[in-house]
Amino acid sequence: MRLFTLLLTSLLILAGCSGGKEDDLDRWMKERMSQVKGKIVPLPELKKYEPLMYNADGSLHDPFKARSAADSGRSGGLKPDLSRLKEPLESFPLESLKFVGYLEQGKKSVALIMAPDNAVYQVQVGNYMGQNYGLVTSLSKDEVAIKEMLLDTTGEYVERRVTINPQE
Secondary structure: OHHHHHHHHHHHHHHHHHOOOOOHHHHHHHHHHHHOOOOOOOOOOOOOOOOOOOOOOOOOOOOOOOOOOOOOOOOOOOOOOOOOOOOHHHHOOHHHOEEEEEEEEOOEEEEEEEOOOOOEEEEOOOOEEOOOOEEEEEEOOOOEEEEEEEEOOOOOEEEEEEEEOEOO
């Protein structure tokens, strides 16, 4: 009798563990799979690269030398205005500044720049930013264009154009 009871109990336990055609986990997986809708964003279209043929006949600037004020035909050389008061964003390297917003009202446009100290500054055309006398030359929702003045190896200032794009 004990053997029969033990055998019957074992069979009932095994029957309870077998599950049906579909258990809770399978149902849950089917529900989740029906809710998932995959969408793959297509890759951006690449622009065709067009190389520039360089002739050493003197009509083009040597690409391995920086342009200086003498190259552009200006007298007196290119120099930053050292007598003006520095603006707050000139105390930070340009690489550490983030373009976080753009506002426009009528013809007036303002870019919002976040500094490493997490303060947000308003920048307009004509403001300075970065540690290389960077002058803001244009603003749009896609970029802030800056003209910097750097010292080259000969001790002359050269211009470099830089853009800052919005951060995501």
